[in-house]
Amino acid sequence: MVKAASRLADRLLVRLAPRAEASAGCSYVWYTCFCSGGLRYAKKCMYYCPGVPNHCYSCIVVGTC
Numbered sequence: 001m002v003k004a005a006s007r008l009a010d011r012l013l014v015r016l017a018p019r020a021e022a023s024a025g026c027s028y029v030w031y032t033c034f035c036s037g038g039l040r041y042a043k044k045c046m047y048y049c050p051g052v053p054n055h056c057y058s059c060i061v062v063g064t065c
Contacts, residue, residue, distance in 0.1 A: 026050075026052065029044065030042045030043070030045075031056070033059035035065035040061070040065050041062065043057050043060070
């Protein structure tokens, strides 16, 4: 009985839960922050993705200048 109720709840959840779909334009873009000591620092940002606020991560070392 519990398994049947659980399956029914799962089916309802699948029908009622919102679905997230990624758009082709939703991807991170790397922006150079600065170069220092021969190292290049950059951060990854995402802008204008439906349903996701614009955001950037902190600058990290990604290579050399």
